Each structure stands twice: as C-alpha cells, then as structure tokens.
Amino acid sequence: MKMPEQGRAWQDIQSDMIKRGAGDAKWRDGRTAVYVFNAGEEIAAIQKEAYAAFMSENGLGPLAFPSLAQMEKDVISMGLGLLHGPEGSTGAMTSGGTDSITMAIKTARDFARADGRARERSNIVLPQSAHLAFDKAAHLMDIEVRRVALKTDGTFEADSSAMGEACDDDTIMMVGSAPNFPHGIIDPIEALGEIAKQKGVWLHVDACVGGYFAPFARMNGVPVPAFDFDVPAVHSMSADLHKYGYAAKGASTVLFRSEELFKHMPFDMNQWSGAPMKTPTLAGTRPGGAISAAWAVMNHLGIEGYKRLQGQVCATRERVEEGVKRLGFEVLGNPMLGLIAFRHPDHHAFAIYGEIYRRGWFTSVTKEPPSLHLMLSPKHADFIEEYLADLEASLRAVEASADAEKLKVEARYS
Ligand SMILES: *Cc1c(COP(=O)(O)O)cnc(C)c1O
Numbered sequence: 365m366k367m368p369e370q371g372r373a374w375q376d377i378q379s380d381m382i383k384r385g386a387g388d389a390k391w392r393d394g395r396t397a398v399y400v401f402n403a404g405e406e407i408a409a410i411q412k413e414a415y416a417a418f419m420s421e422n423g424l425g426p427l428a429f430p431s432l433a434q435m436e437k438d439v440i441s442m443g444l445g446l447l448h449g450p451e452g453s454t455g456a457m458t459s460g461g462t463d464s465i466t467m468a469i470k471t472a473r474d475f476a477r478a479d480g481r482a483r484e485r486s487n488i489v490l491p492q493s494a495h496l497a498f499d500k501a502a503h504l505m506d507i508e509v510r511r512v513a514l515k516t517d518g519t520f521e522a523d524s525s526a527m528g529e530a531c532d533d534d535t536i537m538m539v540g541s542a543p544n545f546p547h548g549i550i551d552p553i554e555a556l557g558e559i560a561k562q563k564g565v566w567l568h569v570d571a572c573v574g575g576y577f578a579p580f581a582r583m584n585g586v587p588v589p590a591f592d593f594d595v596p597a598v599h600s601m602s603a604d605l606h607k608y609g610y611a612a613k614g615a616s617t618v619l620f621r622s623e624e625l626f627k628h629m630p631f632d633m634n635q636w637s638g639a640p641m642k643t644p645t646l647a648g649t650r651p652g653g654a655i656s657a658a659w660a661v662m663n664h665l666g667i668e669g670y671k672r673l674q675g676q677v678c679a680t681r682e683r684v685e686e687g688v689k690r691l692g693f694e695v696l697g698n699p700m701l702g703l704i705a706f707r708h709p710d711h712h713a714f715a716i717y718g719e720i721y722r723r724g725w726f727t728s729v730t731k732e733p734p735s736l737h738l739m740l741s742p743k744h745a746d747f748i749e750e751y752l753a754d755l756e757a758s759l760r761a762v763e764a765s766a767d768a769e770k771l772k773v774e775a776r777y778s
Contacts, residue, residue, distance in 0.1 A: 548703025
C-alpha cells in the first residue's frame, strides 16, 4: 500500500477494516483455542472502555499521571496478594509475557554480576517445555540456554535433579513453569526450589499462563501444588494479565520476592543530552490503557468473578478430557488448569489437526510429542460439544484415509 495522497472518511475506513477482519479466525464463535481469551461481551466492553479512558496517557510519566502509577501499584499488589508475595515483595507491569521474562532474566543477570566475579558467559537452565521467550531474551543478552529433557514417567514435568546437574558457577537462573504452554502441566516447583537452594541459583517461575488462574482453581478445590512465592526459593515470577487475567492485550506482571532483587531491574541513566530517565522495564512509552484496563477488569471481576470464570474453564477442560478419551485419545500428563494436549495412539495428531482446521477450528499443536493442543476460555463452555463432534469427524476422516492407504499398499504387494 502506498500512503494515499488524500485521506478518506473514518466511516469508509471503518467499513474497510470490518471487511478485512472477515477472513480472520472465528474466535467470537468459540472456534479459536489459541491467541484469544474470551470471557464474554461484558468483560470485552469493560476492557475497551477502561482502555480508552487512559489510552492517551503514558505510563512512562508517573509524576504526570499519578493515576496510572497508583493503578499499576494496585495491580502489582493484587497479583502479589494472589501469589503469596511476602512482605517487601514488589514488581512492575510489562507489555506481555516475553517482556516479563526478558526483564526477569536481565534482573537475575545483574543481580549475579553484583557479586563482582568475572564470568565468561552466563547461562540459564530450563526444562525443555519452557517457553521460547527465554531463548529470545537469552539471545538478546548473549546468555547460554541449557534446555534439560523432561521426566520420562509420562508426567511431562521438569526433571529437577537433571536440571540441578546442568547448573554450574555461571548459572544465573533456573526456571519452572506453572504451567508450561506445550502440555499445560505445572512443574514440581518445590523440588526445583530444593535444588535451586542447594545450588544457590535464582529460581524463576513462569506463570505467564497460570499466574492468574491457578490461585482461583485452588480456591475452587483443584489440588494445585505449591508453585508461587510460597516456595521460599522462588525469586521471581512472570504472570500475564492479558491471558487468564482477562485484561486487554499488552499487560503482564513481573514480580520479585524483595526490593533487593527488584532493584536490579530498572534502567536509570542521565549520561545523554536529554532529561534523566528511569524506566522499570524494557519499554519507554507505556500505554496507559493497558494499565487501566487491567485495573478495571480485576476490580470488576474480583475474587468471586475469577473463581466463577476459572471454574467454567476447568469444567470445560474436564468435558474435553472425557470427550477425547472416549474417542481413544490419550491426554498428556495431568492438566489442572485451562490448557490440555492430547494424542491418538494410531493416528498422527497433525493429520487430525489438518482435518479439524478444515472444519473451521483454529486451535494449536504441541510438537513433543505430536499432539493437539487447546487453550480454553470461559466462552468455550458453549461450543465444546460442537468441537468434540468435529474432532470425531476429523478422526474418522483420518481413519478412512489410513484405511484407503492400507488397501492400496496391500493391493500393490498381493
Ligand atoms: C504466553 C506465554 C509466554 C509469553 O507471553 P507473551 O505475552 O505471548 O509474550 C511465556 N510463557 C508461557 C508459559 C506462556 O504461556
């Protein structure tokens, strides 16, 4: 597109944009189980209005906009309240999980550097299932990534003792997920904490997709194991508001056990021509709307609201578990929250994925092992029977083509 010589009317542009969206994934009809968290129209309206109310304000200027500074503080203290943040724990809002993870690694690195010991190259130790945001951040900072194979007992959990063996004097962080994205499984954070303590290594819990889900699941009676600051070795956590916090996109939290750790995060610089600036996270300008929308949704839902929504998601996941097992699929490990991955003993998951995609479902896959993957929203409660019916049709289609293939092979060799 070339920039038009003369602009055109907003109404014209608006209808153009609506048309452009027509080919997108049908998330409003529940047909997307990745990228979008749909908590219904009321929450969407609050997100939009609360975002718009502070859309022009800038989180870069806490003195100009004390309203935003206070909303951010409130959001962080609500987050720490849910995640057993001890007295003195603190944190900041970021633009998303990748940003939170990047900042946590940067903070751990600078914390490690503060001991004054020269290191050739720092490293971080991750379970194989940890999010690739760690690799992206490590790439930016020239940190080595040591990915460690998961336990082989079918739990799809991090192997804490193998991770301990991967640590050395240059390890600046060990990671556990709560839960990981590929399998939706919560790593054994207490066991990782024991190892991290022995090794004297910073433990980060990536609760990007579970941080604002697991506490409410636990209140609803789900036996969620200790995964947060309750585990004394946990130094930092990442928890996204724009996932199961149901906030507008561009909102996550990065949290630290103490000010002592947190103080290595902000960037404070005055050696340039401009005014001195101290920024807590990677961003300069920070969208006020992302802060105000998160604050508004958290205040609107409250504990009761989140318990209700996360209860719906867990109930939907249980229906999926039942439904896919009935079709002969095997669920990976013991998922407790909103993510689930499953595979079929006889047919490749990606073939089934292709079939269900053709039937209008935009879902995801896990690569190790090849599986179908769903990230469920409250709204999926209304659509899950349709999904299961289409999954069955997809499986039958793959079976039919496998049978046809077998007949062809048999004909060739007979
Ligand atoms: C989504 C996710 C991330 C990355 O978050 P973004 O907001 O997409 O940058 C990191 N870790 C886990 C476990 C996630 O689910």
